[in-house]
Amino acid sequence: MRKIAAAALTFLLLGLAQAAAQQPTIILYDFNNFGGRSLTLNQSAPDLDDYNWDNDVESLRVISGTWEIYRDDDYGHQHGPSFVLTPGDYPNIAQNPGFPGDRMSSVRLIVDDQPPPPPPIQCPAPYHVQTSDGRCVWSCGPGTQPDPASQQCVCQPGYSETGQDQFGRRTCSLAAPQQPICPGPYHVQTSDGRCVWSCGSGTQPDPATNQCVCQPGLTEIDQDQFGRRVCGPQEPPPPACPPPYHVQTSDGRCVWSCASGTQPDPASGQCVCQPGRAQIGQDQFGRRVCQ
Numbered sequence: 626m627r628k629i630a631a632a633a634l635t636f637l638l639l640g641l642a643q644a645a646a647q648q649p650t651i652i653l654y655d656f657n658n659f660g661g662r663s664l665t666l667n668q669s670a671p672d673l674d675d676y677n678w679d680n681d682v683e684s685l686r687v688i689s690g691t692w693e694i695y696r697d698d699d700y701g702h703q704h705g706p707s708f709v710l711t712p713g714d715y716p717n718i719a720q721n722p723g724f725p726g727d728r729m730s731s732v733r734l735i736v737d738d739q740p741p742p743p744p745p746i747q748c749p750a751p752y753h754v755q756t757s758d759g760r761c762v763w764s765c766g767p768g769t770q771p772d773p774a775s776q777q778c779v780c781q782p783g784y785s786e787t788g789q790d791q792f793g794r795r796t797c798s799l800a801a802p803q804q805p806i807c808p809g810p811y812h813v814q815t816s817d818g819r820c821v822w823s824c825g826s827g828t829q830p831d832p833a834t835n836q837c838v839c840q841p842g843l844t845e846i847d848q849d850q851f852g853r854r855v856c857g858p859q860e861p862p863p864p865a866c867p868p869p870y871h872v873q874t875s876d877g878r879c880v881w882s883c884a885s886g887t888q889p890d891p892a893s894g895q896c897v898c899q900p901g902r903a904q905i906g907q908d909q910f911g912r913r914v915c916q
Contacts, residue, residue, distance in 0.1 A: 649690025649734050651710075653682045658716045660684070669733045672698045682729040683719070687712045691735040698730045709735070751793040752778045766790045768797030810852040811837045825849045827856030869911040870896045884908045886915030 648667050655661025664678050673680055687710050696704040708721070715721065748754055748761040752771075755761055763771045765778035767790070772779040780786055780797035787798045807813055807820040811830075814820055822830045824837035826849070831838040839845055839856035847855045866872055866879040870889075873879055881889045883896035885908075890897040898904055898915035906914050 649692075650688035651690070651692050651732065652686045652688065653678070653729070653732075654684040654686075655681060657683050659686060659714075666732055666734075669731075671700065671731050671733075673730055673732070674698075680728055680730050684716050685710070685718060686714050693733040693735055694729055695731040695733070696728045700731050700733050704728070749776055752776065764792075764794070766792070766794035766796040768799075769795055808835060811835065823851075823853070825851070825853035825855045828854050867894060870894065882910075882912070884910070884912035884914045887913050 653664045754764045769778035784797035785800040805820040813823045828837035843856035844859040864879040887896035902915040
């Protein structure tokens with residue numbers, strides 16, 4: 626009877642040992658080479674503070690299962706990426722390339738039929754941000770709109786780029802209307818942006834030359850202070866007064882001018898000696914003098 630009881634106890638202990646060996650297990654240690662305090666886990670731990678653990682791990686041992694180690698609570702990535710460990714001894718975790726340092730705040734058991742969670746969504750800055758539920762959405766500055774082709778926010782139609790905001794995003798505003806080119810000096814721009822003719826005195830617009838030309842019956846006489854053509858009535862040419870026997874009066878008339886003892890001779894246009902007189906010389910103007 627005793628032999629049967631002993632055999633049954635041995636079988637029970639062996640079954641418990643085999644069950645323990647099959648149960649996922651990871652052991653955390655305070656110091657290198659499995660020294661100091663230890664913590665044995667058989668399931669995921671979203672916060673090691675719940676186990677009175679100070680988050681400082683320098684070595685560990687994975688007995689079974691595949692585990693993912695995080696530097697932040699609740700399997701977060703705020704302080705760095707996570708690290709996946711398979712069964713084995715890790716006497717100095719700092720020597721494992723890519724391991725997130727000796728800080729460890731949460732541990733997740735990866736079930737065989739459950740792949741590791743996907744990496745966090747990378748939202749290309751500065752035109753995309755991640756929402757609290759993990760989605761990547763557009764984030765455009767003032768006056769801009771999404772452009773899926775370039776993955777940037779571009780100016781809305783009718784807007785032009787004016788700078789960047791504090792997030793490095795393009796900002797745009799309504800484009801100023803293009804100023805008309807008013808060719809001087811015969812055109813000026815009004816306060817409302819129109820280009821109008823500006824002609825000087827006695828002139829009128831000539832669309833063919835884009836200048837102001839003299840009005841009919843007027844002739845160009847000068848330019849004003851703006852460089853515009855100024856036109857006025859055409860003055861008649863002064864009369865031809867052949868010297869020395871003709872002079873021009875102050876009112877523009879041409880009159881005879883004969884010296885002493887002479888008289889006009891329309892046939893020759895000269896002043897000739899009066900009847901009964903003879904030429905004796907010339908005066909200071911070159912006119913014939915007779916007595």
